[in-house]
Amino acid sequence: TQRAAYTLTLRGPRVRYGPGTARTDLTAELDRLHARRVLLVATTRARTAHQDVLAPVDGRIAGHVPTVRRHVPAEDARAAASLARDIEADLLLSLGGGSATGTAKAVAVETGLPIVALPTTYAGSEMTPIYGITEDGVKRTARSDRALPTTVVLDPELTADLPPELARTSAVNALAHATSGVFAAGHSPLTDLLAAGATRLLADGLQRTARADLTQGAQLAGTVLAHAGSSAHHTACHILGGAFDLPHAETHAALLPHTLAFLQQDRPDRAAALGVPDVAAMVSTLLDDVGASVRLREIGLDQARLGLAAELLASGVPDLDQARAAALVKEAW
Numbered sequence: 001t002q003r004a005a006y007t008l009t010l011r012g013p014r015v016r017y018g019p020g021t022a023r024t025d026l027t028a029e030l031d032r033l034h035a036r037r038v039l040l041v042a043t044t045r046a047r048t049a050h051q052d053v054l055a056p057v058d059g060r061i062a063g064h065v066p067t068v069r070r071h072v073p074a075e076d077a078r079a080a081a082s083l084a085r086d087i088e089a090d091l092l093l094s095l096g097g098g099s100a101t102g103t104a105k106a107v108a109v110e111t112g113l114p115i116v117a118l119p120t121t122y123a124g125s126e127m128t129p130i131y132g133i134t135e136d137g138v139k140r141t142a143r144s145d146r147a148l149p150t151t152v153v154l155d156p157e158l159t160a161d162l163p164p165e166l167a168r169t170s171a172v173n174a175l176a177h178a179t180s181g182v183f184a185a186g187h188s189p190l191t192d193l194l195a196a197g198a199t200r201l202l203a204d205g206l207q208r209t210a211r212a213d214l215t216q217g218a219q220l221a222g223t224v225l226a227h228a229g230s231s232a233h234h235t236a237c238h239i240l241g242g243a244f245d246l247p248h249a250e251t252h253a254a255l256l257p258h259t260l261a262f263l264q265q266d267r268p269d270r271a272a273a274l275g276v277p278d279v280a281a282m283v284s285t286l287l288d289d290v291g292a293s294v295r296l297r298e299i300g301l302d303q304a305r306l307g308l309a310a311e312l313l314a315s316g317v318p319d320l321d322q323a324r325a326a327a328l329v330k331e332a333w
């Protein structure tokens with residue numbers, strides 16, 4: 001068999017997984033990094049909800065950033081970095097979903113401080129060196145080794161209070177990273193295996209609301225995103241989300257079965273790496289079964305804009321011509 005050339009540099013945090021591990025092992029993880037003056041990045045809700053986790057390290061928390069907003073506004077990142085300097089922080093402790101991790105990443109890029117991440121959703125950001133900052137309404141994403149957390153304490157119990165709706169949307173996002181990862185430019189045999197494993201764990205986890213499967217599936221999916229990159233699916237979500245101000249998570253769910261159908265038709269060899277006969281059909285059925293399926297018409301895309309949407313996709317998504325873009329948008333609508 002002819003096998004494609006690839007370049008892979010493995011880079012990841014130390015991951016300490018286990019139910020209850022955040023409560024029992026956070027002190028040891030901070031000790032390993034000689035952290036004495038910790039800046040906590042967590043909403044007040046998360047800080048209160050996870051008092052039991054934070055209690056053993058309370059004496060080391062020298063400052064708290066409670067402002068955790070989606071897409072990390074630049075002013076938030078600047079304020080948090082300046083607080084980190086004022087209190088002479090030696091470590092950033094993030095506790096929360098992708099937005100809390102993202103805020104800590106922006107501060108780490110600015111200050112060079114290490115991050116210990118305690119994820120409470122299935123976004124998977126804690127496994128990647130990718131960070132985003134939004135200034136003047138424009139979100140800029142970049143990669144930096146400084147943004148990659150040093151340690152991840154991965155504890156499914158931290159997601160116990162995640163409302164089912166949020167659990168579902170963040171798991172579907174992880175599923176998008178996993179399934180579309182085999183089509184990403186940076187794929188390799190290793191990321192293919194991770195993508196197949198993540199797809200299986202996330203699909204099972206979604207069907208049974210099994211938090212441990214979802215937590216581990218999210219970790220694998222984040223690792224795929226970190227090492228393979230994103231694909232035409234993410235490009236399409238970004239284009240339509242930005243142009244029509246559509247909600248982020250729902251746009252993923254609305255497009256995923258259709259972008260996968262397009263990708264799988266073009267690259268059946270790549271789709272086969274997931275070990276599922278027809279991944280587009282599998283995802284479509286799964287989303288229906290778990291009540292996560294959504295149409296573009298339900299999330300604010302007006303029928304009159306379908307032509308424009310197709311045009312934008314055809315000009316922004318590689319290999320998607322006007323006719324196929326129109327068909328894709330129509331189906332997803």
Ligand code: NAD
Binds near residue numbers: 096097102125132225
């Ligand atoms: P989020 O962090 O914004 O959290 C969504 C909501 O759920 C928030 O209101 C949060 O306070 C709440 N929440 C979080 N955990 C909870 C819990 N256990 N119980 C109750 N409520 C809880 O959203 P997200 O889906 O975790 O992350 C999405 C963000 O992450 C996006 O901005 C996305 O761009 C980013 N992201 C980045 C990467 C990367 O590699 N850089 C990867 C994936 C996602």
